[in-house]
Amino acid sequence: MPLLDIAGLRVAFGDHEVVHGVSLRIDAGECVAIVGESGSGKSVTARALLGMAGAGARTRSDRLQVLGRELGDASERIWRDVRGRRVGLILQDALVSLDPLRPIGREIDDPLRIHERMPPAARRARVLELLARVGMPDPEFAAGRRSGELSGGLRQRALIASALALDPPLVIADEPTTALDVSVQARILSLLGEIRKAGTGILLISHDLAVVSRLADRILVMRRGEVIEEGAADDVLGSPREPYTRALIAAVPTDRPRGTALAVARSAPVAIPESPPAVVPTGSDAPERPPLLRFDRVAKGFSVPGGRLLAVDDVSLELRPGETLGLVGESGSGKTTVARLALGLTDPDSGVVLLDGEAWSSRPERERRPMRRRIGAIYQDALSSFDPRWSVGRILADAASVGARGTGRPAPRVEDLLDQVGLVASVAGRRPLNLSGGQRQRVAIARALAAEPDVLICDEPVSALDVTIQAQILDLLDRLQRRRGLAMLFISHDLGVVRHMSDHVAVMRSGRIVESGGTEAVFAEPRHPYTAQLVADAPRLTP
Amino acid sequence: MLAAGAVFVMWAVATLTFFAIRLIPGDPAQAILGGPGSQASQEALDQVRRDYGLDRPLFVQYLAMLARLVTGDLGTSYALRTPVADLLGGQLGGTMLLAVLALLVAWVLALGLSLWSTGRGRVAGAVGEGVELAAAALPHFWLAAVLIAIFSTGLGWFPPVATGTAAGLVLPVATLAIPLAGFLAQVMRESLLDAMQQPFVVSARARGESTTGIRLRHTIRHASLPAISLSGWALGWLLSGAVVVETIFAMPGLGRTLLKAVTLRDVPVVTGVVLLVALVYVIMTVVTDVASRLADPRLRQEGAR
Secondary structure, three states: OOOEEEEEEEEEEEEEEEEEEEEEEOOOOOOOEEOOOOOOOOHHHHHHHOOOOOOOEEEOOEEEOOOOOEOOOOOOHHHHHEEEOOEEEEEEOOOOOOOOOOOOOHHHHHHHHHHOOOHHHHHHHHHHHHHHHOOOOOHHHHHEEEEHHHHHHHHHHHHHHHHHHOOOEEEEEOOOOOOOOOOHHHHHHHHHHHHHOOOEEEEEEEEEHHHHHHOOEEEEEEEOEEEEEEHHHHHHHOHHHHHHHHHHHHOOOOOOOOOOOOOOOOOOOOOOOOOOOOOOOOOOHHHOOOOEEEEEEEEEEEEEEOOOEEEEEEEEEEEEOOOOEEEEOOOOHHHHHHHHHHEEEEEEEOOEEEEEEEEEOOOHHHHHHHHHHHHEOOOOOOHOOOOOOOOOOHHHHHHHHHHHHHOOOOOOOHHHHHHHEEEEEEEEHHHHHHHHHHHHHHHHHHHHOOOOOOOEEEEEEOOOOOOHHHHHHHHHHHHHHHHHHHHEEEOOOHHHHHHHHEEOOOOEEEEEEEEEHHHHHHOOOOOOHHHHHHHHOOOOOOO | OOOHHHHHHHHHHHHHHHHHHOOOOOHHHHHHHHHHOOOOOHHHHHHHHHHHHHOEEEEEEHHHHHHHHOOOOEEEOOOOOHHHHHHHHHHHHHHHHHHHHHEEEEEEHHHHHHHOOOOOHHHHHHHHHHHHHHEEEEEEEEHHHHHHHHHHOOOOOOHHHHHHHOOHHHHHHHHHHHHHHHHHHHHHHHHHHHHHHOHHHHHHHOOOOOOHHHHHHHHHHHHHHHHHHHHHHHHHHHHHHHHHHHOOOOOOOHHHHHHEEEEEEEEOHHHHHHHHHHHHHHHHOOOOOOOHHOOHHHHHHHOOO
């Protein structure tokens, strides 16, 4: 008997159907993955298997069986019995996937309290056992912590423990490793692998084929509410039939050399340069040019209870025109502080930052301001970097006029700015909230380029994007750099992305640069054990 | 730090009151000698001015008042000739009881209303919103009159004036609590709706938790956080509302004492009442701070950082 057997599942919100007849079967000890972009209907499908498709959702199916029990028209009471006991749900790690006001021990205890008549002492023992099982250090102590007091990886372990509390035969993991650092991601994936080995069926939902390829026995590719391709993981990854699947596979940046396009089919028009591109030698072709941005033994600390935390510790970097310097490291390693120092938003405690040979960090803000246009920045969360009341046109026009101030040259036109990031001119009239994630990041890039900077700081620019959109944005950045000779400081926790984008790379850990050099040299033969670990953990397709 | 802030607030309140009360037209000496209607002789007025130091420059009077306050002496009532501290001490209990009861009732009403009206479809939501808005907008004097008309004159359930019994407290407490409940419920509904959108609610439902369970164990707590922070302000607001309510229901209390003292230009009593209310404000701010930290562990962490 399969754990899960559904056929012809349809979910509609009002008159708008978002899942069009999905069929799916999972056996014990099997991991089936649904892959697709945001909006493909994969999460709604997963929630529908718990009777939780959402407020106002209508779910119909020819067959919806969990452990042989038909749940097609089950009442809320029956669903409640299924949830937690028969099927566990693991959400994406977020500070709020566990109630931030309650200790995680209570959250893990909930399924036991709801479904089982167990004495409190036995429940307590079970909670500690679960925490130990998911690899939580010091379960006794951890049980009393709240989600905000734990790191992302430990939070995700707690969330997994709460889903496993009653050993449900089936676990649904909805983007379980998204937003986690690569090494944490690798550990969470191997934990899920152990659970599967113990006989639990897993439905894995992800946009990331590299993640899926580590765990899944079978893969379903979803697009616009339909399963367009389905098969054994090896077949789907090794010999995909559908062009869309091929695009998804091509979009995984790991092990793809610098300069190769990741996006197969561009949905946005390719920008046509109005003048022949000035060919600027990139990367190692131009080693003799003086650095545009230089960090010389920079240190920056913050006060924490019980002392001072050195977020950046004796960091020296050089960034040359037309070159990309990748900065890779886990959250908390000091990457973003480096970005803030480079942007002159915070001053170093010791050492200097030089912009084009001139003092940058030690200058009073009044002198620094006219130089600011030379450095642009894009961030992970493009949306919150915009004024939500401003239209895209106003955002860009404002950036362009501020950037042109005092330079004597005309401000670039909004249409040209949009055009060079592959957006049509009509986007100018829209507001950021009404754009997709990829479009927002394109607007953010256009805004950063409006002042015609020499240096672009990219702080996790694609971490919040689907892998196919990520590929388009990475291609766009690469193209823009070639055309304009931009120097880019590319910060990411994703080694695959950094490797694909960078000429040189610096690996950061606890505020220090533990290894740096040419990208291929560093990653092909890492000298520092930490780099070696990062390389081993990087998500790659393993068909 | 906290103590310094509290002292600063008390000083600022004393100073503002001292100067503000001088802006009311009329002669304090006249007030001391029985109010504007009295036929006090010029000699008597001069005598009183000397006795009370009213002939000295304003700034000297101000410093003298501060010096008295520092030693804990609130002065003597002009009208009643009794120490202000004794006068207020006897009134504080009744007013605080009224305010605290009103706050509790407001909380219960607000929780009930916001819980009932959220997650129950559009109609319930709209009804809840309408009731909250109407309640929050009700002026005390009007509400009191309506409540008396219905429950006292009409139904005869409760007495129209305070009798010192529990029944006599019902209408005054309701008058104070209903507008506050409307206000608190608006805040709670917002944060309830917000909490219900959070992923941890999905997690909880996926464990098999019932709707009631989710409310009890998760969302109520989140919804209470802003309302807890507002409660300190609310108690102060209730004390000022008590002026109106105590007058309407003829209850003895700080509010009525304040009103009388202002009419009689009884400066020491006015200053005393204002300082006392300010003190309650300061204490309540500390209490709500502590309560917020108890309810929201995230605040404790931020404090430590």
